[in-house]
Amino acid sequence: MLRYIAKRILIAIPTILIVSVLVFTLQQLLPGDPVLTLAGEERDPQVLAFLREKYRLDDPIPVQYFAWFSQVLQGNLGISLRTDIPVLHLILSKLPVTIELAIFAMVIALAIGIPAGVIAAVRKGTSVDYAANVIALSGLSIPNFWLGILLIMLVSVRWKLLPASGFVPPSEDLWLNIKTMLMPAFVLGTGLSASLMRHTRSAMLGVLRSDYIRTAKAKGLLSHVVIMKHALRNALVPIITLSTLLFGELLAGAVLTEQIFTIPGFGKLIVDAVFNRDYAVVQGVVLCTAVGFIAMNLLADVLYVLANPRLRHAR
Amino acid sequence: MKKALSILAAAATLALTTTASAQTLRIGLNEDPDVLDPHRARTFVGRIVFTSLCDKLVDITPDLKFVPQLATEWTWTDPKTLTFKLRPGVKFHDGEPLNAAAVKANLDRARTLPDSLRKSELGSVESVETVDDLTVAVKLSRPDATLLSQLSDRAGMIMSPKALASADFGQKPICSGPYRFVERVQNDRIVLERFKDYWDAKNYSFERVVFQPVPDTTVRLANLKAGNLDLLERLAPSDVAAVKADSSLTFAPVSGIGYQGLTINTNNGERSKTPLGQDKRVRQALEYAIDRDVINEVVGAGIFPPAGQPFPEASPYNDKKFAAKKRDVEKAKKLLKEAGVDRVKFDLTFGTSTTTQQIAEIIQAMAAEAGFDISLRPTEFAAMQKEAQAGNFDVNVIGWSGRVDPDGNIHPFVTCKGGLNDGRYCNQELDRLLNEARITNDEAKRKELYDAAQTILQDEVPIIYTYYQPWPFVLAKKVQGFKPYPDGMIRLKGVSFSS
Numbered sequence: 001m002l003r004y005i006a007k008r009i010l011i012a013i014p015t016i017l018i019v020s021v022l023v024f025t026l027q028q029l030l031p032g033d034p035v036l037t038l039a040g041e042e043r044d045p046q047v048l049a050f051l052r053e054k055y056r057l058d059d060p061i062p063v064q065y066f067a068w069f070s071q072v073l074q075g076n077l078g079i080s081l082r083t084d085i086p087v088l089h090l091i092l093s094k095l096p097v098t099i100e101l102a103i104f105a106m107v108i109a110l111a112i113g114i115p116a117g118v119i120a121a122v123r124k125g126t127s128v129d130y131a132a133n134v135i136a137l138s139g140l141s142i143p144n145f146w147l148g149i150l151l152i153m154l155v156s157v158r159w160k161l162l163p164a165s166g167f168v169p170p171s172e173d174l175w176l177n178i179k180t181m182l183m184p185a186f187v188l189g190t191g192l193s194a195s196l197m198r199h200t201r202s203a204m205l206g207v208l209r210s211d212y213i214r215t216a217k218a219k220g221l222l223s224h225v226v227i228m229k230h231a232l233r234n235a236l237v238p239i240i241t242l243s244t245l246l247f248g249e250l251l252a253g254a255v256l257t258e259q260i261f262t263i264p265g266f267g268k269l270i271v272d273a274v275f276n277r278d279y280a281v282v283q284g285v286v287l288c289t290a291v292g293f294i295a296m297n298l299l300a301d302v303l304y305v306l307a308n309p310r311l312r313h314a315r
Numbered sequence: 316m317k318k319a320l321s322i323l324a325a326a327a328t329l330a331l332t333t334t335a336s337a338q339t340l341r342i343g344l345n346e347d348p349d350v351l352d353p354h355r356a357r358t359f360v361g362r363i364v365f366t367s368l369c370d371k372l373v374d375i376t377p378d379l380k381f382v383p384q385l386a387t388e389w390t391w392t393d394p395k396t397l398t399f400k401l402r403p404g405v406k407f408h409d410g411e412p413l414n415a416a417a418v419k420a421n422l423d424r425a426r427t428l429p430d431s432l433r434k435s436e437l438g439s440v441e442s443v444e445t446v447d448d449l450t451v452a453v454k455l456s457r458p459d460a461t462l463l464s465q466l467s468d469r470a471g472m473i474m475s476p477k478a479l480a481s482a483d484f485g486q487k488p489i490c491s492g493p494y495r496f497v498e499r500v501q502n503d504r505i506v507l508e509r510f511k512d513y514w515d516a517k518n519y520s521f522e523r524v525v526f527q528p529v530p531d532t533t534v535r536l537a538n539l540k541a542g543n544l545d546l547l548e549r550l551a552p553s554d555v556a557a558v559k560a561d562s563s564l565t566f567a568p569v570s571g572i573g574y575q576g577l578t579i580n581t582n583n584g585e586r587s588k589t590p591l592g593q594d595k596r597v598r599q600a601l602e603y604a605i606d607r608d609v610i611n612e613v614v615g616a617g618i619f620p621p622a623g624q625p626f627p628e629a630s631p632y633n634d635k636k637f638a639a640k641k642r643d644v645e646k647a648k649k650l651l652k653e654a655g656v657d658r659v660k661f662d663l664t665f666g667t668s669t670t671t672q673q674i675a676e677i678i679q680a681m682a683a684e685a686g687f688d689i690s691l692r693p694t695e696f697a698a699m700q701k702e703a704q705a706g707n708f709d710v711n712v713i714g715w716s717g718r719v720d721p722d723g724n725i726h727p728f729v730t731c732k733g734g735l736n737d738g739r740y741c742n743q744e745l746d747r748l749l750n751e752a753r754i755t756n757d758e759a760k761r762k763e764l765y766d767a768a769q770t771i772l773q774d775e776v777p778i779i780y781t782y783y784q785p786w787p788f789v790l791a792k793k794v795q796g797f798k799p800y801p802d803g804m805i806r807l808k809g810v811s812f813s814s
Contacts, residue, residue: 032697036704040357041716042432043734050429083501084350084485090501149533156541164541165534166527167503262529264503272347272502277697 001305008301012294019290020072023283024065034277038081055081055279068283077287078280080273087284090269095288097167098258098265101188102250104181106243108189109196114232114239116193117200121208122227132197139194148187148260155183165262184261188254192246199242203235248296252289338522338812340794342805343535343547347502347528350485353472354424354431359716359803362469363548364505364526366804369472369490372399372418373463375719377800379572379629381463385413385473385491391756394458401449406512407475408495415445420476422453435734436465458754460761464720493519493807502528520811536789539564545794545812548805550787552670555616558789565790568618569799572627573717573784574724575619575674577601577663577710581777582739584706590656591709592738597659598776600650604685605678606642607781614673619782624769625715625724627783629801631758632721632765637773639780647685660688664703665712666696674781675712703737711737714784719802721765722753729777740777 035051036043052058056067071078077087120132156164162179170177207213208231216226255267262268266285273281348361353369356362374384386399405413422443425433439459444452455462465471478489488496493515494507505526509519527544529535532551536558538544550558550566558566579598580587590597607621623639626632651659663679665671672693679689694702703711715735718724726749727733731741745768752764772778786803796809 030697031695031701032699033701033704034697036700037697038357039432041735042357042435044432044435045734047430047432047434054430080501082349084352084483085501093500094502149537152534152537152541156543157537160541163543164538165529166538166543260531260534262503262527262531262534264500268502275695275697 004305005298005302008298012298015294016287016291020069020287021065023286023290024068025061027279027282028061030274030277032277034081034279037277072287077284080281081278082273082276082281087280090281091266091284091288094264094266094269097263098251098254098267100170101181101184101254101258101263101265102247104185105188105192105250105254106247108185109192109246110243111193112190113193113196114200117197118204118227118232120197120201121204124205132201136194136197139190139197142191144187144191144256145260147190148184148257151183151187152260165260167263167265180261180263184254184257184263187260188250188257192250195246196239196242200235200239203238204231207231207235244296244300248293251292338520339525340521340523340546340807340810340812341525341527341544343529343538343544344526345528345532345535345549346530348505348526351488351496351499351505352485353469353474353488353490354428354433355485356469357432360526360528360548363803363805364507365469365472365490366492367494367507367524367807368488368492368496369474370405370492371468371471372466372473373471374806375464375467375800375802377569377629377798379631379719379801381467385418389463392452394756395455397453397455397462398446399451399453401451402514403449405491405514407478407491408489408510409475409478410512411475411477413473413491414448415451416448417476418451418473419443419445420479421473422470424479425470433465433470436468436470437462458756460753460756461720461722464718464723467719494524497523504528515808518808521807524807539789539791542791545791546797546805547789548786548803550789552614552616552618552787555618555787563792565792565794565797566787567790567797567799568785568787569801569803570618570620570628571717571784571786571803572629572719572724572801573715573803574622574625574627575712575714575781575784576622577678577779577781578703578713578728578738579710579740579777579779580706580708580738582741583737586706586709587738589661589709590654590659591661594654594656595775596650596654597656598779599774600647600654600685601659601682601687602640602776602779603643603647603650604682604687605779605781606681607639608642609681610674610677610782613677614670615782615785618785618787620785622780622783624772624780625728625778626721626765627717627724627801630721632762634762634766634769637769642681644685651686656686658686658688660690661709662690662692663710663712664692664694664699664708666699667693671712706737706739708737713737713778716803717784717801721761722749725749725765725768726753729772738777740775742771742775745771 035048035057038051039048056064079086080090116132120129123129152164155161162183167180168176213226213231216230254265255271258265258268270282270285344360344363346360348364349356349358353365370385372384372386373381376382385402385405387402388400390398392398401415407413425431426437426440439455439457439462440453441456442454444454446452473491475489478484493510493513495510497506497508499505507524509522529538535547536550536554539547558564579591581592611617611619611621621639624633624637663675665675675691679691682689702708715724727735729736729740730746730749748764748768752761755761755764786799788799790797793812795811795813800806
């Protein structure tokens with residue numbers, strides 16, 4: 001087992017290296033000049049030259065890369081060109097916000113998606129099934145920004161129930177924190193619940209047709225016991241896989257929702273950094289995301305082996 | 316059920332009002348400011364925060380006159396020496412005294428810090444001398460009529476010299492303004508609190524001021540309507556009608572000191588070798604093809620006053636005789652005929668925003684009637700900046716936030732070596748006039764020089780000014796005493812909540 005893990009980690013190292021090179025070089029393809037952007041309306045040639053030198057922008061790309069990467073290896077991701085704040089500090093302060101949002105969204109998605117899928121499968125072909133399908137389809141096709149703004153107009157402006165946007169750390173005010181998270185999490189969650197519902201439905205339909213369900217029914221078990229205990233449990237495997245994938249997507253893909261609800265998360269951090277040509281932040285964030293994904297993959301592989309004894313011997 | 320809902324709503328409103336304490340003013344900004352060090356900062360929103368955080372030597376009035384702030388009086392002892400008397404008893408937020416030595420340390424830092432963006436603003440300063448504890452003499456290498464206005468902005472903000480030594484000043488700024496820095500969460504908020512020892516503390520009523528960047532204009536307005544914000548800057552023109560109709564809001568627009576316009580590539584590389592770039596009659600024709608009143612009414616909802624010159628209406632250097640030209644398609648066609656061209660093709664490049672897009676489309680349609688075939692090139696802003704410098708454009712839609720002194724609105728854009736002269740328009744006579752206006756302190760003489768310069772520009776048209784940049788503020792009804800300034804800054808003196 002340990003050998004297996006060690007092997008996986010060794011494979012992860014070159015992947016991270018390749019990612020770091022890609023991040024660095026692709027960024028050079030961005031049009032625009034970071035120094036011009038940084039200097040804004042004050043284009044003093046002397047200052048431009050100084051900034052170019054300070055951030056080594058005139059060095060050849062490989063030289064820039066090694067200067068940056070050797071710092072990264074020492075745990076220094078650099079400082080933001082725009083605000084002077086250390087990149088690592090930015091990442092560590094934004095990541096929990098996005099993780100919290102992702103967890104909230106996931107809970108909402110699961111709470112809506114799985115029951116809806118189960119009901120749709122059990123009542124296949126009835127009006128309930130069709131209704132669930134229509135709701136799921138609209139969940140998939142309604143754009144986040146539209147739903148977000150609509151919710152703000154209705155819930156915050158008209159009814160004044162929740163704050164329109166922003167973020168309050170849970171350490172400061174837990175209740176307010178939850179209130180600010182509700183709408184964005186709902187917007188993200190409903191979008192995801194649609195695909196969860198569709199997957200649950202088809203997985204349930206597959207299971208409900210199998211022999212052991214027929215046997216269970218023939219034994220005279222109550223139908224809700226058959227559905228919840230025998231069918232759903234078995235149908236859950238692909239749903240769990242999907243959920244973890246969706247969760248990963250949420251961490252990186254909540255950009256639009258974070259923008260609308262002005263949540264200072266990971267997505268907003270990188271979008272702003274790209275627009276401001278804040279290279280240090282872009283590099284740091286993308287690298288961290290890549291490392292995070294690789295770590296999650298590694299973890300999934302290990303868990304998979306732990307969970308399924310047959311795989312241990314298959315190698 | 317209904318009852319339960321209304322109780323819930325009441326409870327929520329109560330929770331909202333108690334957490335957002337009655338004496339906290341929340342201001343919605345268009346973007347997140349950059350580094351909070353006046354010498355290194357570059358954003359407009361950063362200047363809005365500094366206005367509450369860092370006092371300057373002098374301030375301005377809504378009609379662009381200079382008034383005392385940290386300096387109580389100033390005199391030109393000779394054309395190359397500007398002497399300031401400082402306000403006695405002023406303290407920095409860390410308790411240090413504000414004196415002549417502190418002012419000298421700040422001006423020296425602004426001039427010498429390698430990445431200071433204030434160097435060119437203080438380019439005429441040769442040395443700063445402390446005459447006595449509360450008197451500073453700024454010695455110049457050449458006369459400079461713009462100096463006082465530079466010192467009414469970031470270059471004149473005085474920070475605590477003791478704090479300047481720390482490496483993270485840009486994250487924990489210490490100045491002497493009415494509010495002191497508490498905390499900043501990037502992309503989320505900047506919190507300031509009342510500075511009890513401020514020299515004019517009685518005129519500032521809020522305990523806390525919170526700046527929140529909310530980039531989406533619709534969401535910014537929704538926050539104000541929902542009571543999460545008390546004041547916002549830069550309302551989208553498309554929301555003007557709705558705000559005016561809303562009795563819970565106050566609309567407070569002001570015509571700014573900046574402008575929007577079209578920069579024509581007249582002299583920057585190969586792309587300038589076109590009829591438009593080379594023949595002033597073609598440029599004049601383009602100007603006559605544009606109806607600025609339509610832009611104002613259709614895109615600007617009436618808050619985009621037509622501009623025909625770089626100086627704002629509030630400026631004493633604005634002259635009626637250079638007012639925006641009315642649209643005249645026949646004249647435009649005639650000018651094109653004189654220039655010997657039938658139809659003129661060019662690319663119009665602009666930064667991607669809804670307003671600019673609309674303006675570009677309107678210009679495209681209007682100019683087509685006079686004989687211009689315009690291709691629209693929406694471009695992301697940073698990319699556009701670089702292409703502009705490299706001369707890779709025909710015509711750019713540009714905006715300038717504006718400066719109090721006339722020099723800042725004209726010199727960098729049309730002098731041969733001007734730092735913001737993307738079209739590289741170059742005219743020796745114009746250079747001479749504008750350089751002289753820079754060193755002329757006498758207002759009447761200076762105005763003559765600018766009039767002469769403007770006469771050349773009106774004829775040569777390297778830039779077509781379209782409208783004056785407005786600063787449309789919106790306030791919750793309870794905010795009283797707010798006065799919009801043409802520089803777009805938010806001054807909180809005398810602003811309070813009505814009880």
